[in-house]
Amino acid sequence: MSNNNFALILTCTIKPIDIPNLVRADYKTRLSDYKKSFNFWINNPCVKKIIFIENSNFDIEYFKQLAKNSTTEVEFLSNDLNNSFDKKLGKGFGQYLCFKEIFEKSNIAKKTEYFFNVTGRHIIKNFEQIFNDFSKQNNDIYINLSDNLKFCNTTNFGASKKFLKDYFLKEAIKTSDEESNILERRMAIAVLKGVSEGLILSKTPIYADLDGYIGTNGKRLNFNFFKKAKLYYFRKLKSYFFNHKKY
Secondary structure: OOHHHEEEEEEEOOOOOOOOOOOOOOHHHHHHHHHHHHHHHHOOOOOOEEEEEEOOOOOOHHHHHHHHOOOOEEEEEEOOHHHOOOHHHOHHHHHHHHHHHHHHHOHHHHOOOEEEEEEOOOEEOOHHHHHHHHHHHOOOEEOOEEOOOOEEOOOEEEEEHHHHHHHHHHHHOOOEHHHOEOHHHHHHHHHHHHHHOOOOEOOOOOOOOEEOEOOOOOOEOOOOHHHHHHHHHHHHHHHHHHHOOOO
16 A cells, blocks of 8 residues: 555534534534644644544634645545434444545545545544554455444544445444444444455554544543553554464
């Protein structure tokens, strides 16, 4: 996978309205988050193409002006999809609508085979390591399964176009927080279906060192030394056992 066959997806909701279970909801605070993150991503040497999708119909002129001074190819998609669905379905359903819009309308998506999605308010400080690992493996799915294979963190993950279009979107449309059918569980189902039908799942993705705030509770993401060490050695153990299978 080369830089030219890879695009970063930034999903953004600057001014959410009536979204349940969302503490970090003030649009001025969120706009500040998005500005900080976008400045980071547009200057990241691994990223040559960005799909920036904003779904609350907020003015994104700041981001467009910043992109004009960058060598990174940035495509902007702006809509009011965040106001088009029953909010009881939850913010995960809004994320599904963003991906549906991307694969229906994005010109970058049409000519790209691999993607990495990041919540638009977050920075991944170790992204160069993640990108090198993802690009080296050429896997269809770059995400960690947890909770007995029933949960995937959808705030950041890598995937091929085939997985996103043929598996993720078909499961994500069923997202409903009201029925405890959250997007993270639909993603886990999509991953397992994809693997059962021949797609390749990375066994040991690198854990993202995130900088930003959690929208659900407003808390700052805290990846201190001990947490980083725990995740590092946990991944090392996983790698060891996967590479030393005995039957």
